[in-house]
Amino acid sequence: xxxxxxxxxxxxxxxxxxxxxxxxxxxxxxxxxxxxxxxxxxxxxxxxxxxxxxxxxxxxxxxxxxxxxxxxxxxxxxxxxxxxxxxxxxxxxxxxxxxxxxxxx
Numbered sequence: 001x002x003x004x005x006x007x008x009x010x011x012x013x014x015x016x017x018x019x020x021x022x023x024x025x026x027x028x029x030x031x032x033x034x035x036x037x038x039x040x041x042x043x044x045x046x047x048x049x050x051x052x053x054x055x056x057x058x059x060x061x062x063x064x065x066x067x068x069x070x071x072x073x074x075x076x077x078x079x080x081x082x083x084x085x086x087x088x089x090x091x092x093x094x095x096x097x098x099x100x101x102x103x104x105x
Contacts, residue, residue, distance in 0.1 A: 036049045
């Protein structure tokens with residue numbers, strides 16, 4: 001039996017139907033091990049099969065969590081990228097003013 005060449009299933013555009021198939025199998029009661037065995041039987045490498053299952057079930061969980069939160073989008077908690085850059089700039093400015101030697105300015 002010829003084996004398919006290992007490919008990156010996350011970046012492959014053909015992975016979307018596979019992901020949908022994984023979700024359908026999971027909803028029908030198949031375990032992760034059964035889904036993995038079926039993907040390997042279809043010619044995927046075991047590591048790729050595990051990654052596709054993790055991606056499919058992870059995206060399903062994040063979509064459900066986003067729906068429970070009342071929508072998507074970032075924002076909310078945490079400093080974020082701009083806050084982190086601002087803090088670094090402030091610390092570097094202070095290190096320049098007070099001649100601290102351990103930060104770059």
